Amino acid sequence: MRTRHGLRVLAVALTAGLAVAGCTSPSQNTSAKAPDPVRPEAVKLGAHPVPANTHIGIVVSLKSAPGQGSEWLGNAGGAEVAAYQYKLGGRAVTLDVVDDKGTAAGATAALRTLAGKEVAGIVAATSGSHLTDALAKAATRTPVLLPYETDAAGLPDNVWLTGPDSGQVVKTLRTVLAQRNLRRPFVVTTDQQPLPGLDGAQSGTLGPQSGGDALRAGIEKAARSGLVDSVVVAAPAEAQASLVAALQGTKLDLPVLLGADAVSPVFADSLAQHGSLAGELTTVGLDAGDVTALGSDDHADRAASFFAALRIVAGDPQVQDLFGQATFADQAGVADIRSHDAVVSLVRAVATAGSTAPDKVLAALSGLRVTGSDGLAGPDLDFRLHSAVADQDVHVLHATSQNPSVRPSAVGSPLKLFWFAEPSHEES
Template identity: 45%
Template sequence: MSVRSSRRWAALPAAALLALTVTSCSGDDPEPEEETAGSSAAPAAPATVPLEAEGLPEGAAVGVVVSLASAGDSGAQWNEAAEGAEVAAYRLGLGGTPVDVVAADDRGTIDGAAQAVRDLADQGVAGIVVASSGPHVSGAVDAAVETGVPLLMPYAPNPSLPDGAPVWLTGPSQTTITDELTRAIGAAGVSKPVLVDAGGGELPTLAPAAQRALAVTAPVSAADRLSTEIARLADAAEVDSVVVTGPAARQAVMVRALQGSAVSLPVFLSPDALSPVLARDLVEADGSLSSEMVTVGEEASDVAALSPGATGESLSAYFAAVRAAAADPAVEDFFDGEPFATIAGSADTRSHDAVVALARAAAAAGSTEPGAVADALGGLRLGRGDGLTGSGLDFTSQRALPADQVVALQATSQDPGVRPVSGSAPAPRLFWFAVPRG
């Protein structure tokens, strides 16, 4: 099993820290923004790139489980997004409270996921971020129960969570995803969706006008035939929208097929669409990024960094850290030893926030012993003032992300320009912004 540990980041001189202070994009006096799950009622200080976790013991380490390969790419689609964990480690090191990030490959299997957790536990990590999704993550949950190591899951929406297990969802649950996606479909003014199950299953609260399946192993020609059928249904006014559930790679196949059949219906996607894989595969198949595509998730991405108030401020600090890490040749990716700059365009906030949460729990416990960290984590409510980029995580519930923080997100190919500029041709990307609620 491949394992890689990040370096520790030394604290910067005081002058350099001041230079990294980030203020709101809207000016010097942003309007206050309510914190829904912050750890303090006091107004938060302006967000800065360095993060200090006072009380974090020396030698603290956090594990990250990724899937270098997985069935249907459902887990592997998050590999690059998971590099946000390195950004968290970088920021904590700048703040003088360094943490190691140790990565392990679960091979996309139940046994591999369980073994990855056991191996990381043996290496003394305080907690683990499972940066994967798919049925195989159940092995990681079982191993967490066995070892007592706290497990955070930003990308897996529907694992079974045993009562009392040290396991928390820090991304949307499947129930929340289904409810919000169904609401988004209704808000868009369409009522006759065709559901294409491309490996993601049905949406229990959605009553589709038609339902079709696109097997994970089906050839592109199968998607082409299906899109032709959907075009016929649309012409007959039997359907007025398309919903695709499944891994981002399969979503890309289906969206490209719809484009090829000149189907101009709005397309709704399961949150797998937030993976960098969707845009990359769509462009590689000569598809367009300009289709009307909607998914659901937390508003904590590139576009939101330009918003006023606490949201923009915390995200601006995150992206300033991404740029700084990309400019530092000593910062590398998890496994390849490549400069962080090569994947800086994909590192996301969910893995970052999971590492920050584990660091905060270890600091609160004053220990890196997994049981103590899990106990401390179970009583925490963290917000932007604690270094999170999102609105907040409430660990008194195993579903730590409040359901009301999950919103409809619409895709755009317009780059907000908050990530580092690459010297080579940038990888294709989609950017997501919150759809205003009516």
Template identity: 35%
Template sequence: MSSRNRLIALIGAGIAIVVAAVTTVSVTLTRPQTAPRPDPVAATVPVALNAQGLPQDFTVGIVLTLGQTGEPGSEYNRAAQGARVAAQRFTQGGAAVALSAENDGGTADGARAAVRKLAEQGASGIVVTTTGAQARAAAQTAQELGLPAILPYAEPSEPADTTWTTGPSGASVEAALETALDGKGRVLLVNDGGQVPASVQIAKTLNLNGFEDLTALAQEAAVQTGDQLRQPAEDAPAGAKPTRVAKPADAVIVSAATPQRLARLVQALQARDVSVPLVLPDGAGSPAFASTLADLDGTASGQLVSVAPAEGDATALQQDAQGRGMSAYLSAVRLAAGDPDITNLTGDAPFAADAWAADSRSHDAVVALVRAAAVAGSGDPSEVGATLRTLAIGPGEGAAGPALDFSRPAALTAQVRPVYASPQDLGLRPADEDAPRLVWVPAPASP
């Protein structure tokens, strides 16, 4: 290359470097200096809630099943204390909301009587916080009386114009279970009277009624997962050695008729060192499961997998509208727990005793009925129900959990997702040394 050509090449390279430098500086100077802000709607969620237009002497009825020893339907009576938080938030905002609670006694007849009594007391709507036959009977009676009813923890026997459920549908639970079991080829079912969607592919089933006791069931499950050796049979030749199954299960679905029985199954499996994921399709989100597992010295770890919409305390950590809505709710829980004059739904103990368990589903059910009455400007049950059918509520209306659309009987529109157990205290509820340490998060808990 000649001297002239080399000079031209050097000048061209220099120009290219200068252009690149200028471009870099320009991009740097014009780049936004602040991160995008969270959803502005989230910042509008206050702790105190107002309800302009709410009629005076407005009452919401609560149907619950009392009991602390595993009575069917009682597993959510502590979660139902979220209704107390909702009423207190509206009262703080200047709209008095009265709650009237009736115990159904754990029977369908008791549920019917409870609904009739609440109607006679002037309730404008009811929240049915029980499950099973009682919940179905309560919903049917409410329909007959024209009383709007919301079921946070159960489904009515038949859809009705005045009855809504805010829990996840069976189809959404199935889809979430498929996600939780993705990649698992040999799924073992350990069952104590529970229900599992038929679409779930099960390689082997162990039912408690087929074993001498819970310990024997757990031992066989541990053998099937390869975590325990199978001991030689009594008639085996001398010198026979324990063996390991050739194709061990890579996940265990644990199902039971009640959350208390579910906790006992989980603890028994943990005691036999079962190491594969334990997938819990139903009941694990109830306070009864958490308290029973803690009483049995079971472990809340990422090994435990359940399915749920974004309705737990961990939602408050989200930087969006729902995160702020849940955060406001948990602030209200702390305030209510700090006031000794605020009692539980039955008025026989301070709210603080159940603050750890009060959930967003019962809270949001009360919020929905209050919003419907305020829009209608009436406490007449027929008008409240008719208005509720036109409403959708979310964080802007004071909801703590996922958005709800009451234009359809199954009001929950959010997707169900796998959630993982963690013993971490998020510091979002009042300190309580007696409360179980279990929170469900939408990502595997750190070991």
């Protein structure tokens, strides 16, 4: 995990990490368009032979209660970028998309429907208790990858997490608190998003749809009395934004560490509606966002290739969104690497198996390690473990409203916040 000196690092990290791109500071006008990166070209994903008629299932939640997956709907567009790259490489990969309606019954039906179609594997681009309940009830033998779910407890052996799990999130948050000498956090959770192993000096519960004002007074009183020195929040994206907005009104100089859902575009949208995008925002996640592409290492090259492909796909008016209801350009503002890499991993397993039969793909995936040479745009994934992301690839992330301009300028629902990893000591 990357670390950094100091409590207030956003401005310093922004200057060090983004100044090379000629960007403005978060407090300045961020609408200026920087030149599109030209390095490297979009990767054509076709190095491994893929059987004809390869179908990958995609489960999304068009609508849901807070914390039940609809916050990732736009992010799932990264799956289409992967399919397009395979097409460029002469390999046809078809995405079969099903809406689970954000309910356990809907998700169970979606998983069984896709298994009945004998798709090679499924990317469940949603999250929440409705999904984990459905995975247990569906009882299929089709491999399922979860790019956005963090709860690895009790998952069937045909299911893998390809993003940070809750244990990694808690471990990283505890490390951050220790490094910053923050020993008295006020820990805010929901019933569905606990933080096991992270004890607070005080704690509170935030309802999925409740406003942050309900907890603001208690946190403010505890902070002014010296009983707490920080806030840690694990809640659905909208609820986190509500609490952050409420705390912004207190003028407290109180570090706030956010849960993994904060990287969802819904968090930024909600915060923009109720508060301000300025200030320090810190969470935990993968170094696989827009800002990553501005670097100069292998990880930057991978990310830059993804965004190069995304720009190509967004510029093709024949490519539609996942449901065929609009052009892909409408999704290009938020489509992400995590859904892209889930598709790449399943297709790599298909190639290894030499078959699209789900049982053979499942057997192949179980011992597979997928890397950048296979087409991943984010960190390597080790499917010998059901949490496929390595601990060292789970980072402290900071946010800026400054647009790195690696996406096409004319897209629907553009991102409002961009997350970047803390530089290491050597880079500080």
